Amino acid sequence: MDDFEEFAAAAIPGLHRTAWLLTHDAHRAEDLVQETLTRMYVKAHRRGPRGRIDHPLAYARRTMLRLHLDERRRKRSGEIPVDAVPDAAAPAADLTATLTLREALDELKPTDRAIVVLRFYEDLTHAEIGDLLGLSEAAVRTRTSRAMGRLRQTAALSDHHPPHEPQTLARRP
Amino acid sequence: MNDIHDLLTRSAHEAPVPTPDLLEHALREGGDRRRRARRTARLGLAGAGAALALATAVAVTTPWPWDGAPDRTATDSQSAGAGLPQAPVASGEPGSDALEAAGKALIESPEAKGWRLVAISYDPEWKGIEIILDRAEPDPAVEKAIEEAAGVPVRFHYESRR
Numbered sequence: 001m002d003d004f005e006e007f008a009a010a011a012i013p014g015l016h017r018t019a020w021l022l023t024h025d026a027h028r029a030e031d032l033v034q035e036t037l038t039r040m041y042v043k044a045h046r047r048g049p050r051g052r053i054d055h056p057l058a059y060a061r062r063t064m065l066r067l068h069l070d071e072r073r074r075k076r077s078g079e080i081p082v083d084a085v086p087d088a089a090a091p092a093a094d095l096t097a098t099l100t101l102r103e104a105l106d107e108l109k110p111t112d113r114a115i116v117v118l119r120f121y122e123d124l125t126h127a128e129i130g131d132l133l134g135l136s137e138a139a140v141r142t143r144t145s146r147a148m149g150r151l152r153q154t155a156a157l158s159d160h161h162p163p164h165e166p167q168t169l170a171r172r173p
Numbered sequence: 174m175n176d177i178h179d180l181l182t183r184s185a186h187e188a189p190v191p192t193p194d195l196l197e198h199a200l201r202e203g204g205d206r207r208r209r210a211r212r213t214a215r216l217g218l219a220g221a222g223a224a225l226a227l228a229t230a231v232a233v234t235t236p237w238p239w240d241g242a243p244d245r246t247a248t249d250s251q252s253a254g255a256g257l258p259q260a261p262v263a264s265g266e267p268g269s270d271a272l273e274a275a276g277k278a279l280i281e282s283p284e285a286k287g288w289r290l291v292a293i294s295y296d297p298e299w300k301g302i303e304i305i306l307d308r309a310e311p312d313p314a315v316e317k318a319i320e321e322a323a324g325v326p327v328r329f330h331y332e333s334r335r
Contacts, residue, residue, distance in 0.1 A: 008196050016195075020188035021181060030191050034199045041203025042210065098187065101180045121181040151177070 004044045007056050008037050015060055021117045022068050022110075024102055036064040061122075062132050065114055069133075072110040104151045112147040119144055268295030268302075271323045275302050278322035285315045291332060301326035309333035 012033060019029035040060060044051055053059050105113050111133065118124045118132065119140075126140040133140070272295050279285055289307035296303060302323055308331050320327045 005196070005200065008199065012191060012196060016191045017185035017188050021185050026189045029188065030195060033191065034195055034202070037196065037199035038203045038206065041200060042206050045203075045207055098180055098184050101177075102184055105184075116177075117181065120177045121185060123178075148177075 004041060008040070011057060011060055012037075014057075015064060018061070018117060018122065019064060019068070021105070021121055022065075022114060024106060032064050032068055035067055036060055039063055058132075061118075065118075065132055069110055069114065101151070104153075108147055108150060112143050112150075115140060115143050116147050116151070268297060268300075268325075271295060271302055271325045275304065275319050275323040275327065278319045279304075279315070282315050282318045284312050284318075288315075295325075299326070301328065303328045303330070305330045305332055307332060 015033045015036065016029055019032040020026070023029050023032065037060070040053065040056070040063065043059075044053055105116065108116065114133065115129055118129045119126070124132070126144065127137045129135070130137045130140045135143070272293060276290075276293060279288070279290060291305040291307050293302065293304045295301070302325055304319070304327060306329065311329060311331055316327070316329055319329075
């Protein structure tokens, strides 16, 4: 990839926003993006086919997700949750709803959270998400439904039914 | 009704602006890693490389313990261990290619599986390599493979330390 620097400069804002949604931590989000680009740089400068990246943005997303989920797996056992200090730059229009969403997202398992972000922020299909995360399309659908069910239990999302998603969540007798 | 997409988008745009030098850091770190990877590849010492590098550094910075030991392959009258360099041989210096090739041949030789390298060094005056191996008996096939790979004369010394 000859124009790596150009690609990276253009991709940083989007990658950073996704990283933010995955972590809600400014430093970790930056670290994720930086490590992703570092690895891509090394890959892109390899000689021959090993240095070929056909779909740079998809590659970047995949790398960042793997980095994030691997880090979460490593930390899971020894992690002690603390109250997060919001380091938002500016208040959102609907602050309550966004803060509630943030808290609800933080409650999800890392993989489920990634699925929600990829599905409803990045607008990826279930198949694309499955490809990124190494899951079957059916597994992504199931986990999407389950995660949305949990999000809907929060006040901000209680009356939200996203389009194209099954409406059978937590309705079993 | 709050749409999940809208809420996520709002939340995403709350993200603090990334530091301006994020890209610069990534490029610099990427460059460093690339150089390190190339250096490792050049040495051909992935995996067992650390042990070899350590042994090399030890060999060229400490007195040879086997001065006067039987010199099995020397073709001249120089005694083993004479004229050793006093500093580690850095990549690109005379002898570094021969050392790398010899080390790689030793690591990759199936007959030398399980052998332990005690020290390896290049003698710039003699223009050859000295190798000490932690082993009681030589193996002609290994010696031949190392000599052919190194492309310079090689003296082998065997010290069984077990």
